[in-house]
Amino acid sequence: RKEVEQDPGPFNVPEGATVAFNCTYSNSASQSFFWYRQDCRKEPKLLMSVYSSGNEDGRFTAQLNRASQYISLLIRDSKLSDSATYLCVVNDYKLSFGAGTTVTVRA
Amino acid sequence: EAGVAQSPRYKIIEKRQSVAFWCNPISGHATLYWYQQILGQGPKLLIQFQNNGVVDDSQLPKDRFSAERLKGVDSTLKIQPAKLEDSAVYLCASSLDILLTGLNEKLFFGSGTQLSVL
Numbered sequence: 001r002k003e004v005e006q007d008p009g010p011f012n013v014p015e016g017a018t019v020a021f022n023c024t025y026s027n028s029a030s031q032s033f034f035w036y037r038q039d040c041r042k043e044p045k046l047l048m049s050v051y052s053s054g055n056e057d058g059r060f061t062a063q064l065n066r067a068s069q070y071i072s073l074l075i076r077d078s079k080l081s082d083s084a085t086y087l088c089v090v091n092d093y094k095l096s097f098g099a100g101t102t103v104t105v106r107a
Numbered sequence: 108e109a110g111v112a113q114s115p116r117y118k119i120i121e122k123r124q125s126v127a128f129w130c131n132p133i134s135g136h137a138t139l140y141w142y143q144q145i146l147g148q149g150p151k152l153l154i155q156f157q158n159n160g161v162v163d164d165s166q167l168p169k170d171r172f173s174a175e176r177l178k179g180v181d182s183t184l185k186i187q188p189a190k191l192e193d194s195a196v197y198l199c200a201s202s203l204d205i206l207l208t209g210l211n212e213k214l215f216f217g218s219g220t221q222l223s224v225l
Binding site: 004093096 | 150151152163198209210212213218
């Protein structure tokens with residue numbers, strides 16, 4: 001089993017829609033999680049950390065489910081500029097990246 | 108604040124040739140990483156430095172890949188000889204100091220070097 005697994009998508013959604021996707025991790029002891037965003041042919045950039053209690057940053061909501069060992073990212077009121085690949089990252093003092101979930105927002 | 112600098116931006120070589128990539132991290136960042144990202148996959152860690160020491164090189168193909176960070180600042184990654192399967196984007200990243208920030212470590216990436224091996 002891979003350390004970090006993501007649904008590759010693509011998720012094609014209209015502007016204004018809500019889209020959500022998960023990332024599962026294999027190490028039940030993992031404590032630190034992040035979402036990075038990667039635009040086409042660009043480098044990954046930190047989107048947000050994921051806290052145990054869940055957290056929001058504007059239209060983005062990240063949640064952690066320790067019992068089922070997954071984290072989720074929800075994007076509300078999608079914008080064209082949200083089109084990107086979203087990488088899940090687990091930090092066990094070694095950062096492990098998922099393969100990414102591609103989101104395409106259409107006009 | 109200047110970001111992570113990498114060069115070259117693109118490189119095309121033939122198999123069995125050698126190639127080198129350079130990275131200059133954000134000033135003051137103690138931890139430096141080299142990642143390999145193959146198309147359609149997430150970044151895979153090749154080597155991690157803490158200042159001028161190697162923290163993790165368990166996934167570095169040491170028969171052909173080498174990396175150094177002699178003065179604890181900039182770093183070079185070399186491939187010799189290159190294989191077709193080395194075609195990928197090589198990303199350098201830096202972070203403040205994983206020994207201090209630990210699980211809260213946040214990475215800053217350079218623009219990467221896209222390598223094509225023909």
